[in-house]
Amino acid sequence: MKEAFYQYLSEKAMVHPEHLSALVDAVTEREFKKSEMLLRLGQVCEHTFFIEQGLTRLYSISEEGVEHILQFAPENWFISERSSVYFHQASMLFIDAIEDSKVVLLDRDFIEMATALSPEFRTYNEYILQNHIRHLQNRIHLLIGSDARNRYLDFIRLYPDLSLRVPQWMIASYLGITPESLSRVRKELARQNYQP
Amino acid sequence: MKEAFYQYLSEKAMVHPEHLSALVDAVTEREFKKSEMLLRLGQVCEHTFFIEQGLTRLYSISEEGVEHILQFAPENWFISERSSVYFHQASMLFIDAIEDSKVVLLDRDFIEMATALSPEFRTYNEYILQNHIRHLQNRIHLLIGSDARNRYLDFIRLYPDLSLRVPQWMIASYLGITPESLSRVRKELARQNYQP
């Protein structure tokens, strides 16, 4: 139970061993079946999710009914609708499971609680946020500066594991292109004998 | 001297009056002429900038020599290359002044110092980060989901002031389209008697 989260806290977040069990006890674990929803549109998101096993995604659906994927989260990633959690707003986004997943649910005040136990945890949280910003900026940079081919190349370079696990049409949605276009990009890369 | 920053700290960051002068004394103020650089490519960014007067931008230049604008910062905004400040990396980006600007320079450890004085400041910093993430996500959403016209409409809706102060070709660069395309979008909007 919660082994992956336990390990993450101790290795990545550098939580002091004596505080580990208190933190792990404060969270709940849940399993989600493939395509089951972790967060629906309009809900106020009460949790940040830590993915122990499986694969999840954060996405919106436009007025025309088109999905736009903002983030994938596989093992050892956090995923949440930060605006909704932090600003207590109704969520504009969905989160669901792409694969059967084992997920840890962190309450909104988890950070506060963890910080009360060991103050260095807030530092780690800041690191997470800074890193997230860096990541989003890279993506914006790619979206305004690169064509379909280069976006895809960047994606498989950054997330070689995901590019095998995520259905192609979802990668297309993440890249902001149509599945047909991605199919053609891949065909062209294969024709040119592209090696990753 | 530093009045805008002083006011910002007390009104927005809710810094306790007794700590204000200590914080304001810890920062330096500088003026930048139009098109003067605040941060060059390859430098490690040592400061976060708070814009008291004027207008600045954060941007990259691609291998082909094309500029891509990641952020504008007018009065009362922060701007910095977070990756460079936080992770001590050489900057991949430029920051320069679009208008003559009066800028406050915050050292890398300003947050730590401010937090030591009043712990609630860290909470405010977290708010800044969360808000930044929300903002970047909105922009990604727009980039993968909207055409040139809607991106522009969204821009002038979000930043009506900026749309008048920023040269059009920079807005185009921010939106990820060419200046020519933006010109045509605007012409079409005018033809349809578009009212903001």
Add this chain to the structure above:
DNA sequence: CGCGTGATTGAAACCCTTCAAGTTTAGTGG
């Protein structure tokens, strides 16, 4: 086995870019 989902492929349409030229605006120096 058949159904549904995902991937592929083709042709036409469309949006946006590119390149080139012309017009307007803004900044500078005489």
Add this chain to the structure above:
DNA sequence: CCACTAAACTTGAAGGGTTTCAATCACGCG
């Protein structure tokens, strides 16, 4: 203050990359 120049913006025509729509193929699952 006007004249001059560079930069910014506009406009047109051609071209390219992507989308759209439709049909086909591949595959996993009940």
